[in-house]
Amino acid sequence: MKKTILIGVLVLGAIGAITAYFMYNKPHKDMEAASADITLEATALFAAFQADEQAANAQYLDKVVQVSGKVKHVTEEDGKISVTLDSGDEMSGVVCQLDDLSTPSRTDFKEGEEVTFKGMCTGVLLDVVLVRCVEVP
């Protein structure tokens, strides 16, 4: 009887430890496989943040947002590529920072080209910033 309890406790302990280990090492969201929660134009996304930042935060933060727009410019810093989409505003844009954890299918984005990205919306500073972006062909 005592032995059964002991074995039971050990098994539970082992399950606990394994669960904790897997939770601790839980992978980041797979952005290539992730489906978009919201799909809209870059201009509409920027307009939503311009109109009411708090409401836009509530609506878009932590969501996989898929945006389409015209490439305004592309920057590269330490191998990290960011594509800024035209927001309709001269000073600001919708910045899509490409995902670090997957290999982009291409990085040769041209100014003026129409593209679509899905990424995690993190909020607005000068630009609306999406991180971990993956191009949607």
Add this chain to the structure above:
Amino acid sequence: MKKGILLSLMSLFFVVSMSGQKYFTRDGKISFFSDTPMEKIEAHNSKATSVLDASNGNLEFAVLIKAFQFEKALMQEHFNENYMESSKFPKSSFKGKVANIKDINLKKDGEYNATVKGQLTIHGVTKDVETTGKFVVAGGKISAKSTFNVAVADYDIAIPAVVRDNIAKTVKITVDIKFEELKQ
């Protein structure tokens, strides 16, 4: 005579407005490091914005909390949901001054030590801070770096007892900026 005064005033205004040089970035790097014997945690953000007005030393930073990226997804989740409450407080910012801007010539190559004072807002809590940093001007390109420590408790960030040994009470923050001239 009046015309002369007007002209000289206008030229003075012109000179003043010309010297009011502003610099900015939207690709600033801000990282933080929490180091305990139990665990090393670091997170990086390369989308900080900053504006520097060289005429008066005014300096501002802003960063989106959700754009910090961690090695471990679970840590990133805890950071956002439990500690920084980033849905409630999506940004951190700094507003202040380079106190010794007069000693810094951003038009001339060289290394300049800077003292920065101002208000740092994290987790909705604003505190006065003072730190040092360095401006490097090389080939007309301006970069700025600083490292400073922030006590987690100062910003009302509660760390649960279970992970108290895993998260440092004082977190090191590094700032690494390449400024561009703002063309007006």
